[in-house]
Amino acid sequence: MTNELQDAFNKSTYQLPGNGRRNVQVLKDAFENIDGQLDSDIYGTGKVIEEFQDKIAAFLGKEKAVFFPSGTMAQQIALRIWCEEIGLQKVAYHPLSHLEIHEEDGLKELHNIKTILLADETRVIELDDVVSMDEDVACLLLELPQREIGGQLPGYETLVGISRYCRKNGIKLHLDGARLLEVLPYYEKTVTEVCELFDSVYLSFYKGIGGVAGAILAGEDKFIGKSKVWKRRYGGDLISLYPYIISADYYFDQRLHKMTEYYENAKELAGFYNSCHNVTTLPKIPVSNMFHVHFPHSKEEIEPILAEVIRETGVGIINHLKATGESSSYFEVSIGDRYQEFPKAAVKNAFLQLDRLMKNKFSF
Amino acid sequence: MTNELQDAFNKSTYQLPGNGRRNVQVLKDAFENIDGQLDSDIYGTGKVIEEFQDKIAAFLGKEKAVFFPSGTMAQQIALRIWCEEIGLQKVAYHPLSHLEIHEEDGLKELHNIKTILLADETRVIELDDVVSMDEDVACLLLELPQREIGGQLPGYETLVGISRYCRKNGIKLHLDGARLLEVLPYYEKTVTEVCELFDSVYLSFYKGIGGVAGAILAGEDKFIGKSKVWKRRYGGDLISLYPYIISADYYFDQRLHKMTEYYENAKELAGFYNSCHNVTTLPKIPVSNMFHVHFPHSKEEIEPILAEVIRETGVGIINHLKATGESSSYFEVSIGDRYQEFPKAAVKNAFLQLDRLMKNKFSF
CATH class of the missing domain: 3.90.1150.10 (Aspartate Aminotransferase, domain 1)
Incomplete structure (x- = not known):
């Protein structure tokens, strides 16, 4: 055509x-100064993956982090873990959430998790939407910025209010932070000031950062331990994730500032x-x-x-x-x-x- | 320690x-002669992924093939598709199958598929085991060779007999061919002579082939179409799989013979x-x-x-x-x-x- x-x-x-173009040069540039003798990560273990996970966990202000091949996998798993923890197979998110429109209903097909859609296709989720939910949910997912409506954002005070409400009411709060770093200049907040409002955080390495692929899921030690079991169940615990990790690390350092x-x-x-x-x-x-x-x-x-x-x-x-x-x-x-x-x-x-x-x- | x-x-x-060592040089060697201007695959489309899929489909003698980040993901998906097609959530495989012992029960946790274990921990599945199953199954998975018992193999005539029995009795036959290429010299058969006995075939690129990671799932057009939907549901439809595809292709050409x-x-x-x-x-x-x-x-x-x-x-x-x-x-x-x-x-x-x-x- x-x-x-x-x-x-x-x-x-x-x-x-x-x-720039998404071509092989993106990978080549990231690997140019990497010693060929550096050992591969092996099924989630080894220096390459562990050091990067520790680095990003510390950056986000979370106890632990785990590298995933994709955000789709990371986020479904986060929601599944929270549903099991709360004992309720129901979550809430925006009608134009990635999970709702880009994942072929993976959350529903693989986990039988029901979804409550908050706000509408013209605006972001506000505190009122959360407070006036008439069903209980295990977890609320907020996407910052809300990509499919142009990257709109709630105010930081709204985030604080939603976080406070969720904690008080036993609702886990998950951050779809595919483009989290990109909103910090507007919020005039540090990354930890945003992340501390959430129980779990997903970050992508091929949006603003411009890596090859890959994602980080971060949270408390126990949560991350469970996520590694699910990562293996999904077939995401690859023998070698270093092509994504090394390029993620390279472009993170290059573009964060x-x-x-x-x-x-x-x-x-x-x-x-x-x-x-x-x-x-x-x-x-x-x-x-x-x-x-x-x-x-x-x-x-x-x-x-x-x-x-x-x-x-x-x-x-x-x-x-x-x-x-x-x-x-x-x-x-x-x-x-x-x-x-x-x-x-x-x-x-x-x-x-x-x-x-x-x-x-x-x-x- | x-x-x-x-x-x-x-x-x-x-x-x-x-x-050799699983280090970064494995990737670097594969990319050394690749033009940096070659475009990335994008969510399962593009020259890099489509040409490799077509090449391996033709090699295996199957209509279509799809590249997966892992065999774990590819095989669970294959079994799920066959279960839906037959309308029965039950499959049969060896008690030391990868799905049974290395995947944290992903097949059961994600798909609620029940498993029948055939043969035992000392020997491979024979025709008698299949014929004497006292429950119906949607699919039988055979692993060639059966890795966890030293890489034992049934005779080729046994495969023919099992394939014939399964076709006659409406049981789909899936090949866990993680090490398929490695058994062809013993069978003295071509790869297509083995694959034509199976409805779906999984092949790994980091066993004998020695690539970085990744797998192919092959079968009929309709089956592969469905597997792509599930690949997206799993979060396996990465924006860029080329680091694995290009290295798989490089080492496939280098080691197949x-x-x-x-x-x-x-x-x-x-x-x-x-x-x-x-x-x-x-x-x-x-x-x-x-x-x-x-x-x-x-x-x-x-x-x-x-x-x-x-x-x-x-x-x-x-x-x-x-x-x-x-x-x-x-x-x-x-x-x-x-x-x-x-x-x-x-x-x-x-x-x-x-x-x-x-x-x-x-x-x-």
Whole structure:
């Protein structure tokens, strides 16, 4: 299938989103200075995996951590453990949670866990949603930021309130922190100040960090011990996870301190989008390195315009566009290393061009 | 914990078992000639994963194949699919199957599948065991070779008989082929001649092949389609599996044609062991690249002898020993690239030494 937009993006000079292409070089760079004589981890043991787990546990302010091949596996397991601990096969999360829409119902099919959906597809979960639940749950999962609605966030005080309520009412609180590091600049909080509100925390290494794959699940010693048993049950206790661990560690060290830069650049770029005719971002002002860009027009109408902007200016603003209805479309933007590298004049020029083409087509 | 045997092995000149240390160099070698610009696979799609899946499906003579991070995940999923297809939550396998003893009961905990154990801990499953089952099962799993009993094998005609019986009686037949390639020289059959007897096949890439990790599950198109849904449910559908795929492909090409060499060397090495006082191998004559070495003496008695042989001769015959009772112990040997490299005189000398020390200690 030819895709005009992807094609224009691939040929562009400046590609604004992300950290770069997901290619083999990402792995090669991470391994370049690693001694070949370093022993593999073996089924969850060994220096490579244990040291990284200890490092991230300490970073998050949790007793222990375990490295998982994926967040899908880590989070289902966290919820299963909390359900068994509380003795109730029910959890609550947002209707657009990763578990609800991207995992083929793994939580339900593998664990028979029932789900309560809080808030709705336009907003994040607030304290009121939690307090007014009319069913008991073993665990509440909060995703920070809520990716599928543009990366929106509750205020930090809301987190504190929800955490306090859950502790008082015997509800375990789990953090889907796939993009946790990316929200710290907005919260102006340390990572431990956020994590201490939660009983268990999941962190991804291929979002803002830009590693190859892999995740960390962190919590108390007993919880992590149980998670290792489930990791083996899932077939996630691979003989060697070091390809993911070493690259996670490499890019974590390289990008952890860049989250503020990504956040500031996301706000700037969202501003450029919002200056264009019939273009709006969600959130209007980003609260992390990500946001969504919405058009009140069909994918078929918008795609050629985006492609034309890219071809004319050399600025690869985006490579994909999704239809959300017959006359609406959107795409997601995540800022990484690349945005910073490009001449601001070229970027501004691309948005002047986008504004011009949008006005030409949609001003009547 | 100091371990005299492991220590002696680590310092030895010639290390007989396996393909070499499991270290980072294994990955580096596989990636040395891979272009960094090669794109990652993305959640199960892309050239890297699709081409390898097609290559192995064709090699095994199956319609389709899917790459999994682990065999544990692949096999549980295969059995679940067959249970749903037949409408019966029950499968049969050997009491020392990987699923029964190494997976923390994942099959039961995640799928509530009941298991019937066939044969016993001294022998492989024969046609009679299958025919005389007094309960219906959806699927029978055969492991070739049966690793935990030294890598024993049923005859090829037995496989044909079991396959015929299962097809006639509506029982799906799954092959745990973690070490499938390693048994082909003994069977004197092609891989497709073995695989065509089974409805689904699992193959590992870090046993004889010596890759980093990963597995293939192969079967008909419809079965593989379902397995991809379950792979996502398990959190096995990683954004990038290429570190395992590229290394699997590299070592597959490098070692596929060496299985006969490994088998011949295993027979020779087993002969050396059997020539020693109070040392026996299981099987007596290996039928693959692996066998077990048994001693009618305690681990505490045998470990110092093995360590002394290694220190005196420089030949690292083994690095581990397991107690099986108060006065019995054993270890597992798998032959790979290394055995072939060493001067035969040094190897023979080590076994003369082992025989001498065993006689000194245990002849009365």
